[in-house]
Amino acid sequence: MKIKFWGVRGSIPTPPTSEQIEQKMRMVLEKAAETNISTPEKRELFLRNMSFVEAGLIGGNTACVTIEANNTLIILDMGSGLVRLGNELIEKQQNNGGLDIHIFMSHTHWDHIMGWPLFKPAFYSQNKITFYSVHADFEERLNLQQDFRFFPVSLSHMASQKKFVVLEPDSEITIKGISIRNTLQYHPGKSYAYRVTYGNKSMVYATDSEYKTLDDDLSLSHVNFFRNADLLIFDAMYTFEEAIHKEDWGHSSALLGIDLSVQANVKNLALFHHEPDKDDFTVQSMLHRSLNYKKINYPKAPLDVFLAYEGLELKL
Numbered sequence: 562m563k564i565k566f567w568g569v570r571g572s573i574p575t576p577p578t579s580e581q582i583e584q585k586m587r588m589v590l591e592k593a594a595e596t597n598i599s600t601p602e603k604r605e606l607f608l609r610n611m612s613f614v615e616a617g618l619i620g621g622n623t624a625c626v627t628i629e630a631n632n633t634l635i636i637l638d639m640g641s642g643l644v645r646l647g648n649e650l651i652e653k654q655q656n657n658g659g660l661d662i663h664i665f666m667s668h669t670h671w672d673h674i675m676g677w678p679l680f681k682p683a684f685y686s687q688n689k690i691t692f693y694s695v696h697a698d699f700e701e702r703l704n705l706q707q708d709f710r711f712f713p714v715s716l717s718h719m720a721s722q723k724k725f726v727v728l729e730p731d732s733e734i735t736i737k738g739i740s741i742r743n744t745l746q747y748h749p750g751k752s753y754a755y756r757v758t759y760g761n762k763s764m765v766y767a768t769d770s771e772y773k774t775l776d777d778d779l780s781l782s783h784v785n786f787f788r789n790a791d792l793l794i795f796d797a798m799y800t801f802e803e804a805i806h807k808e809d810w811g812h813s814s815a816l817l818g819i820d821l822s823v824q825a826n827v828k829n830l831a832l833f834h835h836e837p838d839k840d841d842f843t844v845q846s847m848l849h850r851s852l853n854y855k856k857i858n859y860p861k862a863p864l865d866v867f868l869a870y871e872g873l874e875l876k877l
């Protein structure tokens with residue numbers, strides 16, 4: 562299966578500021594000054610060797626991740642990252658017939674639904690879109706977002722063929738050989754994690770979730786839910802200290818993600834739902850802290866920890 566990140570921020574879209582771009586340019590120029598970049602080839606190589614945090618962006622769009630497996634497109638959440646995904650789907654679609662899209666929703670906080678009204682494939686009648694949500698009134702919530710007072714086009718005026726599937730908590734559904742299981746997470750208004758399995762590969766999408774302690778019933782049930790996953794996409798919004806001060810805000814930290822991943826024998830941990838107030842360099846320094854924590858506490862654990870960033874593609 563192929564996984565792609567279209568939006569990785571939490572709470573609100575976060576475009577980079579001019580000051581942040583200038584800071585990156587200064588860093589690139591300083592490195593360039595020490596490097597031989599006299600030919601186009603050398604300049605290309607120089608750029609390729611820079612990290613995405615130096616010469617690119619973590620990205621400012623909110624939660625949206627795709628999974629492609631067995632010619633099937635699954636979308637996890639509809640944050641602002643969904644808009645660019647929609648534009649690419651329309652571009653690729655030219656004369657290719659209708660799209661068949663499956664969208665699984667963790668919950669309906671703004672940062673997870675705001676991309677939908679501007680998702681272009683939703684405006685074409687040949688496209689089929691099926692929504693899956695444990696929140697039984699999901700359709701009503703989507704309608705509400707497009708009430709005329711908030712958005713000029715109502716849900717019913719989006720021409721695509723829409724179907725709403727209500728999932729039972731802790732149930733499993735299979736779409737073209739891909740199984741998708743859900744479980745409840747601790748978050749204001751309830752959010753749900755998904756475990757997607759195709760063939761012998763599994764990934765877990767577990768964002769917007771708080772863990773009180775590592776040995777309470779909910780955390781232990783999550784360790785079982787994450788067990789042996791090839792990839793865990795995890796809510797790492799806060800530093801460990803912030804997570805303590807912001808109890809009941811419904812988010813977690815990278816360090817807890819590492820603890821849970823090691824317990825569950827997860828292979829890859831993608832830190833996700835980055836805090837909008839933290840610039841790319843701060844998020845990167847949080848990653849470095851997390852890697853140190855892992856090195857000290859679990860030196861032998863075969864766990865790879867990295868930042869989810871916009872455009873990142875993974876193959877399992």
Ligand SMILES: [Zn+2]
Nearest residue numbers: 571572672769
């Ligand atoms: Zn969120």
Ligand SMILES: [Zn+2]
Nearest residue numbers: 668670748769
């Ligand atoms: Zn939320």
